[in-house]
Amino acid sequence: MTDADQRLRDALGDLPTDAATARDVEDHWQVATYAKWPIVLARGKGSWVEDVAGTRYLDLYGGHCVALPGHCHPRLVAAIQAQAERLVFYSNVLYVDVRALAVERLAALAPPGLARVFLCSTGTEANETAIKIARKHTKRRVIVSMQEGFHGRTLGSLGATGLPTYRDPAYPIPTEHRYVPYGDEAALLAALDEDVAGVILEPIPSMGGIQVAPASWFQALRRRADAVGALVIFDEVQTGFGRTGTFFFGEQVGVTPDLITGAKGVAGGFPVGVTFVREDLAAHITKGEQGTTFGGGPLAAAAIAATARILTEEKLPANAERVGRVLRRELERVPGVVGTRGAGLLIGVDLDRPSAPVVRHLLEEHHILTGTSGDPKQMRLLPPLTLTEKEALLLVPALASVLEAS
Numbered sequence: 001m002t003d004a005d006q007r008l009r010d011a012l013g014d015l016p017t018d019a020a021t022a023r024d025v026e027d028h029w030q031v032a033t034y035a036k037w038p039i040v041l042a043r044g045k046g047s048w049v050e051d052v053a054g055t056r057y058l059d060l061y062g063g064h065c066v067a068l069p070g071h072c073h074p075r076l077v078a079a080i081q082a083q084a085e086r087l088v089f090y091s092n093v094l095y096v097d098v099r100a101l102a103v104e105r106l107a108a109l110a111p112p113g114l115a116r117v118f119l120c121s122t123g124t125e126a127n128e129t130a131i132k133i134a135r136k137h138t139k140r141r142v143i144v145s146m147q148e149g150f151h152g153r154t155l156g157s158l159g160a161t162g163l164p165t166y167r168d169p170a171y172p173i174p175t176e177h178r179y180v181p182y183g184d185e186a187a188l189l190a191a192l193d194e195d196v197a198g199v200i201l202e203p204i205p206s207m208g209g210i211q212v213a214p215a216s217w218f219q220a221l222r223r224r225a226d227a228v229g230a231l232v233i234f235d236e237v238q239t240g241f242g243r244t245g246t247f248f249f250g251e252q253v254g255v256t257p258d259l260i261t262g263a264k265g266v267a268g269g270f271p272v273g274v275t276f277v278r279e280d281l282a283a284h285i286t287k288g289e290q291g292t293t294f295g296g297g298p299l300a301a302a303a304i305a306a307t308a309r310i311l312t313e314e315k316l317p318a319n320a321e322r323v324g325r326v327l328r329r330e331l332e333r334v335p336g337v338v339g340t341r342g343a344g345l346l347i348g349v350d351l352d353r354p355s356a357p358v359v360r361h362l363l364e365e366h367h368i369l370t371g372t373s374g375d376p377k378q379m380r381l382l383p384p385l386t387l388t389e390k391e392a393l394l395l396v397p398a399l400a401s402v403l404e405a406s
Contacts, residue, residue, distance in 0.1 A: 004043070037363060045070070045072050047059055049369070058368045058394055060381045060395060061369045061370055061382050062382045062383050065264045065382040067269055067383075068311065068384060069386060070385075071269075073268060076268045079302045079303065080270070080302055080303055082302070083301075086298070088297075089294075089298060091293055092296060096301065102302070103119070105304070109308060109311075113256065113278055116276070118275040119295040119304075120274070120275070121300070123273050125154070125292060126261035126273035127152050127200065130200065130259040131157070131233070132290065133231075133275075134258075138231065140230075141197060142177070143159070143175065143197060143200060144178045144179075144200075145199065145200050148208030149161060149200070149201055150205075151235055156175060160177060183217055196230040198258075202234075203235075203253075204239050204346055206373065208374040209373045210347070210375075211348070218255045233260070237273075240264075240266070242316050242344070245324065249343070258281065260275070270300055274304075317385070323388065324342070326389055327347065331395070334399055336353065336403035336404075345382070349380075355372050355376065355378055355379040358379060358403065358406070362395075365401075370395075
């Protein structure tokens with residue numbers, strides 16, 4: 001038991017001490033919406049997590065793309081601990097010193113012209129905000145999105161989600177949407193007309209299966225949107241803040257959107273969403289028009305400010321590009337791997353067989369966490385950006401062993 005374990009027990013008065021009890025309690029009381037592996041985690045450090053029995057796992061899934069600065073980065077932990085002793089929460093009805101620092105640091109990361117931010121708690125809130133701004137600005141209703149896209153589980157974001165597995169249970173959706181295949185230029189141009197308020201897309205779809213369209217497709221999107229007066233929204237919940245090798249993916253294709261949304265790792269694991277807004281659009285947003293109780297709370301702000309500093313000073317986007325490039329090269333040499341797709345440390349590994357059993361064997365036999373995607377033969381890697389080359393390459397012989405055995 002670590003010192004932190006003991007202090008937590010002292011503070012809470014009780015904590016499940018074995019995996020079976022923890023699983024039973026969660027399964028009994030939590031609404032059963034999540035498919036879970038039977039591991040019960042207790043702690044994490046860097047690219048590794050540890051279960052209640054002390055078994056360590058190499059985390060190449062990052063808590064679903066969240067742990068950008070690694071688990072329990074000491075500078076992030078120190079910032080949250082210190083702020084918790086100062087002020088846990090106050091709303092936006094008052095100014096807060098640490099919130100000022102957080103938004104300043106976010107603005108410094110933003111592409112030119114998008115240095116106005118709205119803080120919330122989740123990616124779906126960030127996307128709802130962007131859609132709302134697009135509809136208000138254009139006075140139009142229609143939103144275009146990708147068939148492979150995922151944008152959240154509240155109704156507005158769910159309506160923009162092209163994946164029917166997630167969208168269909170909520171039909172009918174109360175807004176107007178058009179869905180086009182990602183990367184299909186002809187379909188995109190046909191869908192974008194003067195009835196469209198905006199087009200929202202993940203620059204690299206993730207849950208629907210990782211793939212990357214050519215820069216020319218993004219540039220055609222930008223030109224067409226400008227021609228018809230529609231706004232372009234990049235949902236960078238999974239691609240943003242350095243994961244693909246640059247702070248935002250638009251840098252890689254020469255396109256600046258009108259709005260960018262982020263979440264997942266923006267605060268290193270603390271629940272935060274953010275909408276970056278083009279400055280002239282922000283100038284027309286009035287007081288009271290948008291809001292959320294917990295957006296930019298002091299603890300969240302401390303986590304944002306610390307994470308932004310870590311990403312910048314430790315050059316984690318560059319590390320993501322370098323380690324991702326090396327890992328993809330080595331994975332493509334493994335028999336049974338058809339190829340890889342993605343950018344930086346957002347990697348889809350295309351296999352010659354279903355990925356789900358492979359992911360399970362990697363976990364159970366090699367203690368490596370990976371993920372699946374909407375493509376049944378694609379394994380997803382979404383590790384911390386602090387991942388070292390040595391850690392990353394542990395996957396290669398493990399995957400080779402699993403594929404050879406199956």
